[in-house]
Structure formats: structure tokens, C-alpha cells
Amino acid sequence: VSAYLLYFRGTPALVQLMLLYFGLAEIGLYRFPDLSILGITVSGVFQAGVLGLGLNEGAYMTEIVRSGIISIDQGQSDAAKAIGMTFRQSMRYIILPQAFKVIVPPLGNEFNNMMKSTTLVVVIGGVELFNAFEQVNAVQFKPFELFLAVSVYYLALTLLWGWVQAAIERRIGDAKATYRAGFFERLLGGMRT
Template identity: 50%
Template sequence: MADTSLLADSAQVAGFDWSFFWHYLISPSGTFLEGLWRTVYISVVAQALGVVLGLVIALAQRSRFAVLRWGGGAYVWLIRGTPLLVQLVLVYNGLAAAGVYRFTDVQVAGLVLLGVVQAAVLTLAVNEAAYMAEIIRAALDAIDRGQTEAAQALGMTPSLTMRVVLLPQALRIIVPPLGNEFNLMMKSTSLLSVIGLQEMFLTAQSINSATFKTFEIFLVAACYYLALTTVWSFVQRFIERKLADPGTTPPPGPSLRERLVGGRGGGPAPHGTTVVGKEPTLAGREAS
């Protein structure tokens, strides 16, 4: 008992409560787990909507109609040129203050969808679409035009050519930067605390306000964010291997270690990428 008291006193003197940290890391409260769950499902839904909307914008940018091209370009310019934090406040608070629209709770299939969750998903999806549009556009532009001409010679319509010929090939190029975007999406959910959404970061803030264990609880949150991004790195690597062309040997991509800690192998750049220095890139968030 004396040894236990001595250890507790030592932890307090050091300024870090190890027992509190391990307790919340190994057996977090129900409130913390609820915030974690919101972080995950908001990220997944917003990313999925962002990809769909990004595809529409990318196709608009490639349209033969100038109005669509200008509209798509203006969308990308506006969204990528303004901070996500500002967009969140404008959508959730600004629209309500201006009397344009107020997000209210709605009931869907017996479940209550909070107004703040609606605003969060909408804003994240709209923001992500601008970056995905550039990634998809760059991937489509990287495909040899001869394939489009060959499809036209076979009598394929432009929509059929896009669906059957171009998009399946572009998907292999899109997946790596798409994985990076989803990683950023999960971390960007921490900004949702500014509109009062009780996701993982705001939950950690609430626990900190009640316990004053600032370093401990935010270190726990950091560990959970790290766990989410690490799990996604495994999933992304699995998807990339599944999409690799079975008839050819895919060029060496970054190893799992390089995905987690940074860096890139010295192999050749994948088809459809632009080599800038030593780093193959696509026109995604990193290029903005």
C-alpha cells in the first residue's frame, strides 16, 4: 500500500497522471466512445459524398460546354481557397443567422439525425469534393487519349466510354491519393467542435473541463486518432493490391512503414502521375 501511494505521489509530482491516462486509453467512457463513433461515421459518409460530388465536378471540368467548365473551375477555386473552419461556421451558423436555412433535427427510419451532424457532413463533403475533383480530373487526363478514340471507333457513346473504359483505369490512379484524403478527413473532424458537434475532440475537451487532466486526455485522443489512421493504412494497402492489374507487375509503391512514418521508395512513378522532384503527385490537397 505504501508503494502504491508513493507511485501515485510520484506521478502527481511529475505532472502526469498515468493511472488516469491508462484508464481512459484502455477502458474509455461511453461518452468518449460515442464521440469516437461519430468521428468514424461522419468521416465515412462525408468522404463517400465527397467522392461522388467530386466526380460530377471533374466531369463538368472536362465538358465541351464552357459554362460547365467554368462552373467546375469556380467551385474548386472557391472551396480550396477558403478554410474549412470558416466554411463550417458559414454553413451552420451563418445560414441560420441570415435566415436562409436552419439545420434542425430530423427523424429517419426511427433514428434522430441531429441538425449539427447534417451541417457537418454537408460541409465536409462539399469541401472534400473540390479536392477529389482535381484528383479525378488528373487521373482521367493521365489516360492515353488513344483509348477514347478507339472506343469511339467501336461506336461507344461518351458516357459508355467513361464508364467502361476510362473510370476503371483511373480508379487505380485515384485510390492512393483518395486514401490520403480519407486520412485527412478523419483528422479534420476535430474542427467540428467549433459548431458544437460532440465528436471525439470535443468529448475530450468536456472531460478535460471536468477533470483538469489536459495532457492526459488529449494524449488519449491523439492515440485514438493514430489508431484510426493506422487501421486505414492497412485497408488502403489491401485495396491497392486488389486493384492492381493482374496481368502486369505493379510498380513498387510505398511500404506500410513509409505510409505510417513518411517517405517514399525509390521505385518508378505509377502510370498517370507527374513526377515533381522525387515525389510522384496528383492534383490533390497536397498540391493546393
């Protein structure tokens, strides 16, 4: 686990994607073939992109969860043990419910970063929004308008996720919600007539 965390947190996601897709094929270890699942073709590039970004984000999220768990006072575990709870019971009923409030905001922020990191898949040949707009730009020759559209799209995704994250944080009762204090309600309220 430590080597996994060290590698995936200590190297750029771009390099990880390149090594995963091109490096494994180069040394003959694994090539990502296109797969057909229920009549839907899933490209090897897509598989490598999902695996690479998943491994990268998993390392960061592991640290977030670990930090949330160790932020809970040791006395909580000791008290659970004193009343006869097993480790599993104390984690389920005592530690994790408290840690959840600490874990959710940074997990949401990391998810937001991951959404924007999908643009990196273009280096291994993946077609995602940024790459698709580059292809359109090769024909239209209107880079400003196209990249502005990409920016607006990612901004819309980020705002939508911010709203979802704020709702989740309110639901779990986090007083330190990132997007709290009615920002989205005021924004949307100002649009109503």
C-alpha cells in the same frame, strides 16, 4: 462547378463550417433543425458538419478524379471511338479502369485527411472525440493523458485506414501503393508468437 471548386478548395474548412451553420441562419436562409429519423434524433450541428465536410472533401475528390481521367492517354479515347464505342462505353470499359489505378491512392489519402478534419466540427457546437475529451478534461484536469488518448485514437484510425487502403491498392494492382512492401504484415507478423 468551377465556382464550387474555387470556393471549397480556396477557403479553410473551418470558415466553411462557420458560414454554413451560423451564416445561413444569420441571413435567414436556412437553420439546421434537429431531425428525427426512424426514432433517432440527428442534430442540426451533425447535419451541418456532414454537409460542410462533405462539400469540402467533394471539391478535392472531384479534382483527384478529374486528374486521374486526364492522365490517361488521349489515344485510348481515340481508339475506343475508332472501334465504334460511345463516350459512355469508352469511359466504362477503357478510361476509368485505367484511371482507377491512378485515382485510388490520392482518394485514400484524402479520406484519411477527412477523418482527421472531423475535429473542426467542434467550432459549430458538435460533440466529437476531441470535444468530448475537452469536456472530460474540464472535470479531470489531466490534459496530457486525455490528449494523448485522442492522439492514439486518431493514430489507430489512420493505421487501420492505411491497412485498408493498402489492401485496396494491392487488389487493383497498383505498383506504387502508399503502404505496400508488407509494412503492416511485418508489423503484425512481429507481434505473433
